[in-house]
């Protein structure tokens with residue numbers, strides 16, 4: 001909602017303000033190494049051992065999995081409990097990076113409309 005408002009406001013900004021805003025946004029991309037784009041999900045599992053409680057309808061878990069944004073089915077990555085906090089931080093960074101890139105792209109689209117993209 002806020003981003004939409006910002007984008008609507010771009011058309012009313014002077015070009016030099018767009019350029020300085022773009023520079024400030026791009027500067028915040030500096031920490032882009034620690035990034036995951038996707039989601040966390042939880043799933044239960046059946047181990048397949050005969051006589052295990054899971055065979056009787058009481059599955060193991062739930063366990064956390066990372067689901068890459070661009071992944072095909074079956075590309076879940078198990079997230080060991082000690083790494084859950086790290087994964088959440090990376091996901092949060094990923095969302096921030098995506099917001100920044102989206103806003104930079106919106107600025108560049110506005111610059112394009114003004115024939116001032118270079």
Ligand SMILES: [Zn+2]
Pocket residue numbers: 046047048049052053054055060
């Ligand atoms: Zn089992």
